[in-house]
Amino acid sequence: MTLDDYRLSAEPAYHPCGQEIAHYRAAYAARLPVMLKGPTGCGKTRFVEHMAWALERPLITVSCHEDMTASDLVGRYLLGPEGTHWQDGPLTLAVRHGAICYLDEIVEARQDTTVIIHALTDNRRILPLEKKGELVQAHPDFQLVISYNPGYQSVLKDLKESTKQRFCAMDFDYPDPGIEAAIVASQAGISEGTARQLVQIAGKSRNLRGQGLDEGASTRMLIHAGRLMEAGLDLRQACQLALITPITDDADMRQALAAAVDACA
Ligand SMILES: Nc1ncnc2c1ncn2[C@@H]1O[C@H](COP(=O)(O)OP(=O)(O)O)[C@@H](O)[C@H]1O
Ligand SMILES: [Mg+2]
Secondary structure, eight states: OOGGGGGGOOOOOOOOSHHHHHHHHHHHHHTEEEEEEOTTTTHHHHHHHHHHHHTTOOOOEEOOOOTTHHHHHEEEEEEEEEEEEEEEOOHHHHHHHHHHHEETTTTEEEEHHHGGGGTTTSSEEEEETTTEEEEEETTOOOOOEEEOOGGGSSSSOOOOOOHHTTTTEEOOOOOHHHHHHHHHHHHHOHHHHHHHHHHHHHHHHTTTTTTTTTOOOOHHHHHHHHHHTTTTHHHHHHHHHIIIHHHOOOOHHHHHHHHHHHHHH
């Protein structure tokens, strides 16, 4: 893969919800690392894609998980026909060549993995490749972005204070109902009226958060429901498939959500 493979060729559709575009531009201009906070499916990834496109930077995204090691990020020696050779990992690639590196759901990674970003996110802007014995100075255009879902955090799985304090942070949430309906209508190809119904249902599910639901229906789920309606299902069927069955196995909760759908149908 070359860095050009990570360039976005078309503009990722993004509806602004506030000042986030101007704020991000300022953070990028200052080359400060950015943390996007918010529930799943509310537009964080889409926003970074949009900004990478707007700033004409390649975007390298890494989905973090608990088995991820530092080598998965920085690279490793590989055995080839002519002996071993070093292969840069996704973070190193971004650091060397000036891409935006997006570490999605950073808290999923173990803390010993997360600390490798420390020297990158202060004035030094360097990435140490310990196994290779190299210090990579970050390209002037490099920027690090991480996402973080505050809802999932436990004491065991949180960012270290020393990590958190290196980042500017932006709060993301589900868009206001009017904007969310416009997003759902345009991305699912359904009418604004139907999209508004879906947004109303989502609002009810979001009110059940903490009362048996970990999180309410996301914008992503509403788009899925809309696409199912576009494919011929009615509102109740689409909501069952896209909104209710995925988020809970609890029979009472499913019933409560189905009643919320009926009330909006
Ligand atoms: N502000 C927005 N403008 C356009 N589309 C959006 C917006 N917010 C959410 N979406 C839609 O919702 C989907 C899920 O958003 P995503 O960025 O993947 O969520 P997250 O990264 O927060 O989990 C996107 O693929 C996009 O279709
Ligand atoms: Mg995401």
